[in-house]
């Protein structure tokens with residue numbers, strides 16, 4: 001494979017199937033001889049993983065949205081410089097489970113901080129760095145939360161702070177991802193996640209074949 005390394009992010013609500021799909025896509029790319037780095041946010045570098053622990057555990061209102069947005073931006077800057085950019089420079093495709101659109105949706109839209117404010121924070125933290133492709137998995141709140149709750153290990157690691165936020169929070173979140181996709185159609189694609197795992201994976205592969213010129 002001679003294509004330039006790509007940076008692909010996966011976004012969407014809880015239980016939409018991001019982690020499931022990203023793993024399947026990584027195996028598929030690897031079967032095409034492409035070296036892949038699979039990473040996730042918050043986290044993805046040793047320092048950013050420390051911040052992840054601060055963000056995902058504890059009470060729902062543990063952080064002010066502004067504090068949350070700043071911590072996420074700090075983690076993301078580290079993740080980009082120390083994990084993502086070196087991997088891309090080494091020719092690896094980087095697949096990231098959540099990225100900056102989640103900050104726009106969670107803290108900006110649903111958390112009430114305002115989208116522009118989150119964009120400004122991110123601009124300061126890491127400038128215009130952006131994914132080549134963003135796959136947005138869209139699913140109803142009810143189905144997403146039911147899937148998230150049935151997920152193995154969902155409760156044991158206590159990393160469910162965001163899953164406990166109320167329904168209107170999740171509705172706003174869903175709409176925010178759709179708005180981002182409408183604003184940036186060349187970067188984003190929305191996939192209906194109310195389908196079988198295999199069908200969704202097939203759709204993602206087709207999009208990659210077209211947009212990333214995979215043979």
Ligand SMILES: Nc1ncnc2c1ncn2[C@@H]1O[C@H](COP(=O)(O)OP(=O)(O)O)[C@@H](O)[C@H]1O
Pocket residue numbers: 012013014015016017018019020021147148150151152193194195196197200
């Ligand atoms: N298309 C699907 N249909 C039914 N169950 C699914 C589907 N995709 C994922 N799941 C299951 O739903 C749960 C949540 O999926 P996961 O990939 O962890 O979602 P996310 O990472 O978006 O929160 C997991 O138990 C997973 O096996």
Ligand SMILES: [Mg+2]
Pocket residue numbers: 018019020097
């Ligand atoms: Mg996940």
